[in-house]
Amino acid sequence: MRIRTGAASAALATLLAVGAAVPAQAAGSDAPSYRSAASAQSARAGSGVGAFQTLGDNVHFSHTVRGHINAHGWWKNLSGPARGVKAKVTVWLQVKRGGEWKTLATDVKNVYSGGGSGKRAAAAYKCTYNVGQYDFRSVIDVDLIGYPDDSYKKITATQRLGCGL
Template identity: 45%
Template sequence: MRAKSLVTLAAAVTLAAGPSSAAAAPAPEPDVTRATAESVDVFQTGGDAVHYSSTPPPTISAHGWWLDKDSGGAKAKVTVELQILTGSRWHTVATGSKTVKQGGGSSRRANARRTCAGTKATVWRSRVDVDIIGVADSPNKLETPGKTFNCGV
């Protein structure tokens, strides 16, 4: 089994319109970590910024994917956790996972969604974990920056 190192890609693609109003709580810094193993091979974990879903009812959504130019036909289990900030702690309120080839796009990503329960201002983020099938990799996860939405849990 070939070991890979993980570089989390904190280039969160912002799909929600307008600036964040996260003044109520400081937005956490994206996790940019390297966990080096025996190999110099690298794959990247990608995740978009948490956003309102384009389909009703009002729902918060996030996606996760992975990229590796040397992956060939490898697949990875991508898991996305939607989290809310309560006080100073993050709590997972929805999870989604999918086994996909690298690349992103609608058929090569995992999705997590949570329907809004009211309009309470809530800080949301996502955490993305990629586990390439049959390859030892790092336990590090990508954490997207927190964003405030009028969408309670």
């Protein structure tokens, strides 16, 4: 889980602007981590956004359309004035081929905080056959409309599925 914060971003960006450096730490997909702005200027501009999470599910077979795989992305407001704000949620459904991740499908939606069918983006891919195992993942980006954004994207756990390309 990764949490974005506005006020904390402003403080961190100020430290970064004066040359303070903090060693990077790898975080597990379930460990809370905090977003920061890249500069003091963008931190000041985005300091009122509050905190939110970028969320998504693992790539899976569709429960409604036979022979399709899906990946969903959404966001959850945790605090602050992000209530009532929409976010542009982008989901890339990817497969690993030749050692590289290739995008098979993309979906972009402007949605309110939440999840569920009306508050998420959904990328779908039609399998050509259900033989052969491939590794799939999704990448999710949430950009609150009207607020500065950093480059963080959530990457879901790799799933090995029998979905032909």
